[in-house]
Structures are given as structure tokens and as C-alpha cells.
Amino acid sequence: MIKIRNIHKSYTNGQMNLHVLKGINLDIEAGEMISIMGPSGSGKSTLLNIFGILDNYDNGEYYLDGKKIQNLNERKAALLRNRMLGFVFQAFNLVSFKNAMENVALPLYYQKVPRRKRNKIALEYLDKLGLKDWAHHLPNELSGGQKQRVAIARALITQPKVILADEPTGALDSVTSQEMMNLLTEINQTGITMIIVTHELDIARRTQKTIRIIDGTIQEIVENEVQSTKYEDRTQVRSNVIASEAKQPKNEVTSVSRPKQYEKVA
Amino acid sequence: MFDLDRWQEIYHVLKSNKLRTFLTAFGVFWGIFMLIIMLGSGNGLENSVSRNFADMATNSVFIWTQQTTVPYKGFPRGRRFNYDNDDATALRNAIPEIKYLAPRIRGGDFFSTNNVIRGLKSGSFSIMGEYPEFFLIDPLYIDEGRLINDIDIKEKRKVVVIGKRVKELLFEKDEEALGEYIQIQGVYFKVVGICNSKRNGEQAERENQNIYMPFTTLQKTYNYGNIVGFFGITSKDGISVSVVEEKAIEILKQRHGVAPSDDRAIGHFNLEQEFRKFQGLFTGIRVLVWIVGIGTLIAGIIGVSNIMLVVVKERTKEIGIQRALGATPVKIISQIIMEAIVLTTFAGYFGLVIGVGLLELVNYAMESSGADSDMFYQPGVDFRVAMIALTILVCSGALAGFIPARRAVAVKPIDALRYEQ
Numbered sequence: 001m002i003k004i005r006n007i008h009k010s011y012t013n014g015q016m017n018l019h020v021l022k023g024i025n026l027d028i029e030a031g032e033m034i035s036i037m038g039p040s041g042s043g044k045s046t047l048l049n050i051f052g053i054l055d056n057y058d059n060g061e062y063y064l065d066g067k068k069i070q071n072l073n074e075r076k077a078a079l080l081r082n083r084m085l086g087f088v089f090q091a092f093n094l095v096s097f098k099n100a101m102e103n104v105a106l107p108l109y110y111q112k113v114p115r116r117k118r119n120k121i122a123l124e125y126l127d128k129l130g131l132k133d134w135a136h137h138l139p140n141e142l143s144g145g146q147k148q149r150v151a152i153a154r155a156l157i158t159q160p161k162v163i164l165a166d167e168p169t170g171a172l173d174s175v176t177s178q179e180m181m182n183l184l185t186e187i188n189q190t191g192i193t194m195i196i197v198t199h200e201l202d203i204a205r206r207t208q209k210t211i212r213i214i215d216g217t218i219q220e221i222v223e224n225e226v227q228s229t230k231y232e233d234r235t236q237v238r239s240n241v242i243a244s245e246a247k248q249p250k251n252e253v254t255s256v257s258r259p260k261q262y263e264k265v266a
Numbered sequence: 267m268f269d270l271d272r273w274q275e276i277y278h279v280l281k282s283n284k285l286r287t288f289l290t291a292f293g294v295f296w297g298i299f300m301l302i303i304m305l306g307s308g309n310g311l312e313n314s315v316s317r318n319f320a321d322m323a324t325n326s327v328f329i330w331t332q333q334t335t336v337p338y339k340g341f342p343r344g345r346r347f348n349y350d351n352d353d354a355t356a357l358r359n360a361i362p363e364i365k366y367l368a369p370r371i372r373g374g375d376f377f378s379t380n381n382v383i384r385g386l387k388s389g390s391f392s393i394m395g396e397y398p399e400f401f402l403i404d405p406l407y408i409d410e411g412r413l414i415n416d417i418d419i420k421e422k423r424k425v426v427v428i429g430k431r432v433k434e435l436l437f438e439k440d441e442e443a444l445g446e447y448i449q450i451q452g453v454y455f456k457v458v459g460i461c462n463s464k465r466n467g468e469q470a471e472r473e474n475q476n477i478y479m480p481f482t483t484l485q486k487t488y489n490y491g492n493i494v495g496f497f498g499i500t501s502k503d504g505i506s507v508s509v510v511e512e513k514a515i516e517i518l519k520q521r522h523g524v525a526p527s528d529d530r531a532i533g534h535f536n537l538e539q540e541f542r543k544f545q546g547l548f549t550g551i552r553v554l555v556w557i558v559g560i561g562t563l564i565a566g567i568i569g570v571s572n573i574m575l576v577v578v579k580e581r582t583k584e585i586g587i588q589r590a591l592g593a594t595p596v597k598i599i600s601q602i603i604m605e606a607i608v609l610t611t612f613a614g615y616f617g618l619v620i621g622v623g624l625l626e627l628v629n630y631a632m633e634s635s636g637a638d639s640d641m642f643y644q645p646g647v648d649f650r651v652a653m654i655a656l657t658i659l660v661c662s663g664a665l666a667g668f669i670p671a672r673r674a675v676a677v678k679p680i681d682a683l684r685y686e687q
Contacts, residue, residue, distance in 0.1 A: 049680045052590070054590060054678070054679045054680040054683065055678060055679075055680040056678075074589075074594070074595045074675065074679075075594045075595055075596065077679075078589060078592050078593060078594040078595070078597075079592065079594065081589075081590060081591070081592050082591065082592020083592070087590050087591070089683075093583075093587045093590075093683070095584060095587060095588070096584070097274065097275070097278040098271075098274070102271070102274075106588070106591050107591045107592050109271055110588075110591060110592040110593050110594070110597065111592070115270055115271070154591070158592075
């Protein structure tokens with residue numbers, strides 16, 4: 001689904017030239033659920049943004065669903081984002097003056113789907129995520145978890161091939177985070193490729209693969225052994241993501257909800 | 267197609283900072299308001315002047331005699347001379363471009379004494395000897411009765427048309443004037459018509475104190491022989507009256523032994539030139555008004571543009587979200603331009619309505635209070651100008667939105683998403 005070859009990206013900031021991505025190669029198959037981990041400034045978000053055609057890259061090749069993505073104009077990029085990709089953000093990024101239903105329907109608005117029809121579809125998606133009763137509430141009347149579910153519904157409504165989630169649980173408490181992961185896993189099981197950027201280990205562990213990026217290069221790709229869909233099952237999970245974890249600065253990891261078992265491993 | 271989401275967004279943007287929206291809108295409002303007020307006042311001035319021209323044929327010229335200033339053919343300078351009835355025939359025969367030619371004579375000898383008497387009442391009025399043609403050059407508006415006609419001329423009837431003011435002074439309030447006789451310098455005349463000037467202010471006052479009688483009657487009754495006071499001439503349609511004027515003066519000079527180089531012997535007044543001068547003046551005023559008005563409007567528009575820049579900056583992140591979700595640049599640009607257009611159009615429309623309303627109010631007040639000014643008459647703007655102003659508004663609104671809109675899509679979506687306030 002996603003194929004990148006030798007991707008380079010640097011930012012110029014005045015005199016400083018910051019080389020963020022230093023030749024990344026990666027293949028993500030359709031239907032995979034992977035996580036990208038790494039410390040701040042490691043380039044994980046930049047990589048996700050390149051996947052999302054929100055940012056361009058300097059060198060290399062990027063194929064999305066077999067189509068080469070390079071130097072697209074903003075209109076084509078917008079259309080591709082609209083049709084192929086769904087975004088879930090840490091800060092939810094709902095449009096403040098639109099109610100939940102209208103927020104979910106927004107991508108269809110850009111596809112020029114008639115209002116009545118798109119709102120009907122939006123209601124269906126909200127219903128699936130258990131938010132039907134909240135459809136007519138504005139974002140500021142919703143809890144964090146509800147907002148993120150609205151955002152997920154919004155990402156799903158165009159039936160994208162890939163969902164890109166940038167720290168989707170970053171602003172949620174641990175219980176809600178796990179609920180969110182359950183949801184994302186379920187969505188993944190319907191065949192949608194899922195890429196999650198996180199720095200929470202127990203979030204990463206619930207994906208099939210964890211790509212660990214440090215300093216602009218892929219340090220390792222870890223296959224997570226067991227997929228668990230239930231938060232309660234989590235303690236039974238054994239994972240082989242290890243060793244390198246110790247290298248991570250402690251403050252990078254949200255350890256609030258981390259079970260003791262993992263602490264020991266770390 | 268009506269796009270509810272678009273209007274919802276516009277409403278949200280404009281509502282989110284009411285004071286700011288109001289102040290911005292006020293800039294545009296003021297611009298268009300001033301433009302309308304100035305245009306309306308300019309029109310008021312113009313209307314008032316063109317009312318003074320009344321319905322006078324603007325292609326007319328008036329020619330009278332003055333003293334000669336150059337000795338010629340044995341005549342000394344400083345000589346006075348008079349036109350006569352034969353001049354009229356000669357001019358008509360020699361100049362085919364003439365449409366109307368009306369000799370005219372003013373009973374100027376009676377000035378300052380009470381020359382008109384009726385019973386116990388008397389007054390001093392100007393007496394004009396007229397041909398009916400003259401009323402085609404400078405119309406006389408009849409309240410009651412009739413004008414001087416050709417039969418009056420032919421039969422040298424002793425009939426007069428009197429001004430409204432004359433009637434007021436010589437007759438009782440409810441008295442019937444038509445058919446009554448008034449005594450002018452010892453001779454009785456029958457009143458056949460009462461006229462009322464359509465000019466304004468002082469001019470109307472003066473005109474309403476005139477008494478008009480047949481030209482031939484005046485010549486005969488008061489012993490003028492065949493003397494003509496002056497000629498009123500109009501040119502045929504499409505021909506400048508200056509052509510006629512030049513030829514007529516040349517012929518009159520020849521006929522009265524005036525040196526061809528003597529420019530002061532023959533007095534003349536070319537209404538066409540005068541009219542053109544006023545037209546030039548008003549064109550100048552109008553141009554000035556538009557320049558100032560548009561300038562004020564531009565200040566308002568720049569305000570809108572400025573605020574839209576701020577709005578775009580504030581909404582950077584939101585626009586980033588929209589773009590991430592698939593909003594094309596065209597969509598974003600058109601949205602922002604729409605916002606600017608809505609703001610300017612609304613504000614401008616109010617300016618337009620209130621400006622026109624104020625002009626109408628002034629007009630109404632002037633009319634109902636009966637205030638009649640030489641300087642101001644029926645201010646207002648016509649529908650076409652209002653439409654032009656509105657078009658300018660919409661276009662300038664689009665222009666005001668364009669730069670901010672470009673700014674909004676110039677940012678990379680990711681930078682927009684990352685933007686923190």
C-alpha cells in the first residue's frame with residue numbers, strides 16, 4: 001500500500017539545516033496496522049506527514065497504492081488526501097463551529113456530496129461509534145474521547161485506504177486510550193491500513209509492527225507477537241519489543257498506565 | 267447553488283469577533299456613504315443650475331447692439347445704432363442654418379417709475395415685445411389663459427401676458443385677471459394669459475414681474491418705428507449655434523456700417539457656450555467626487571483586506587484541517603473571497619441605502635419647507651450610479667479577499683496544521 005525508497009527530508013531554518021529524514025526505506029502492506037515510535041525530533045511525525053501528502057520530501061520515492069507521489073500540486077494532493085487517506089490527530093482538530101455530524105460529513109462536503117446525503121452517512125458512522133446521541137453537539141460539548149471518536153468517524157467516512165493517526169491517544173487518559181486502540185484495531189480488521197505515530201509503548205504494542213525511528217533513520221522494525229483487542233487482555237500479552245526500549249529517555253514515555261510487567265522488562 | 271456550509275462558515279467568521287467585523291464594515295459603509303452623499307450633492311448643484319437654464323434651447327444665441335469702438339465708413343467711434351425689422355428678414359434669408367429667429371424689444375423706457383396702472387394699484391414692470399417664436403427659444407409657462415400668437419402679431423392686438431407677480435400686485439387675491447384691462451404707459455391692454463417661471467430663486471422672481479405683449483403692438487404703440495431690441499436665434503438641430511452666431515454678426519456689421527474688426531459694437535450671448543462651460547464644470551465636479559469617493563472606499567477596502575489577513579492568520583490551523591481533509595485551494599480561496607465580498611457588500615449596501623435615504627430626506631425637507639435655493643435642487647443619485655457603486659463594491663470585496671486568500675493557501679498544509687496561536 002505504501003512504499004518509500006530512500007526518502008530524505010531536511011528543514012532549513014535560517015542558517016541551520018536540519019536533516020530530519022536520512023534515507024528511509026519502508027514497505028507497508030495493505031491491511032497492516034503498524035506503529036511508528038521514536039523520541040521527539042526523530043522524524044516520525046515528518047514521515048507520517050509525507051505519507052499524508054501534507055508535506056513534501058527532498059529526495060527518494062514514495063508510492064501510495066502504486067501511484068508515485070511527487071511534486072503534486074495542491075489541488076491533486078487535496079483530492080488524494082480526500083479519497084485515499086484519513087487523518088486522526090492528537091488534538092482532534094475538529095472544526096469548532098460545526099456539530100459532530102457536520103464535522104464527520106466535512107470530507108464528503110469536499111467531494112460535493114449533497115448535504116442531506118452526507119449528513120445521513122455521517123449519522124451512520126456516528127452510530128457505529130456510539131455517538132448518535134451526540135450528533136448535534138458542538139465539539140466543545142464533547143469529552144476528549146468523544147471528540148477523538150468523531151475525528152475517527154470523520155477519517156472513516158470517505159472509506160479511505162489508509163488511516164494516519166498522529167498520537168491519537170496523546171490527549172486521552174489511559175482507559176480512553178485503550179478504548180481508542182480497540183476501535184482502531186477493529187477498523188483495521190475491516191481492511192484499512194493503519195499507521196499510528198505514538199510514543200506510548202503499550203499503544204505501539206497493540207499494532208502488528210512497530211517501526212522505531214531514531215535520528216532520522218529506521219533503527220529497527222519489531223513484529224509484535226500477539227494482537228489483543230481487549231484492554232483487559234493486555235496483561236497476558238508478551239511482546240518481543242525490548243532491548244532498545246531501555247535507550248529511550250524516560251520522559252519520552254508516558255508511563256502512567258504502563259503495567260508493572262513492562263516496567264520490569266524495561 | 268445555495269451552499270449552507272459555506273454560509274455557516276461565513277457567519278461564524280463574521281460573528282466570532284463582532285466589534286472587529288462592525289468596525290471593518292463601518293470603513294466600507296463610510297466609503298460608499300460618502301460617495302453617495304457627494305454624488306447626490308453634486309447632482310443637486312447640477313440640477314439647480316440646469317433648472318436656471320430651464321427649458322431654454324441650449325443651441326441659442328442672443329444678439330444686441332452696443333456702442334461702436336472703431337471709426338468706419340465715415341462714422342465716428344462711440345456711435346449707437348439699432349437693429350430693425352429688415353435685419354430679421356436679411357438674417358433669415360442669408361443664413362439657412364437658422365431654425366428660429368425672434369426679434370425682441372424691451373420697453374426699457376419705463377423703468378423705475380410706476381408704468382402700469384390698474385384702478386388704484388400700480389407698479390413698475392418690464393414690458394417685453396415678443397414674437398411667438400421666442401417662446402420656442404425660451405419657453406414661457408402659462409398658468410391661465412394663452413400665449414401671444416401670430417394673429418396678435420398680425421393684427422397688432424393690444425393684449426398682454428402678465429407674470430404671476432404682476433397679477434398679485436395689480437389684482438385682488440381672488441380676482442379674475444383674464445379679460446381684465448390694465449393701463450401700460452397710458453394705453454389699455456387686455457390680459458389674456460398669466461405665466462409662471464420655472465426657474466428658481468431670484469431669476470424666477472424677475473421673470474414673474476414681466477409683461478409680454480405682441481412685438482408689433484409694442485413697436486407701433488410706443489413709437490419704436492421698426493427698431494428691434496435684440497434677436498434670439500437658434501440653429502437647426504445638429505448644427506452648432508456658433509456657426510449661426512458668426513454669420514449673423516458679420517451680416518449685422520455690414521448692414522449697420524460697423525467695422526469688421528469692431529468686436530464690441532455687437533453684444534452677443536451664446537447659451538451653447540455657457541451651457542458647455544457648466545457641463546465642463548460639472549464633469550469636473552463629478553470626476554472629483556468619484557476620485558475622492560473611490561479613495562475613501564479604497565481605504566475601507568484596505569481595512570477589509572487587512573482584517574481578512576488577520577482572520578486568515580487566526581484560522582490558519584482550521585484551514586489546515588480543512589486542507590488535510592481534502593479542501594482544494596480553490597475551495598479555500600473562494601471561501602475567503604466570499605467572506606470579504608459578503609462583508610463589503612453588506613456594509614456597502616447599508617451605506618448605499620442610508621446615503622440615498624439621507625439625500626431623499628434632505629430633498630423632502632427642502633420641498634416640504636418650500637426652501638428654494640439657487641444652489642441646491644433635488645439632490646439624489648440615479649439607479650445606474652447606485653448599481654455601478656454596488657458593482658465596484660463586489661469587485662473590490664473580491665479584491666480585498668484575494669490577497670488574504672492567497673496567503674491562506676500559500677502555507678503548506680502541515681505548517682498550517684502545526685500553527686499555534
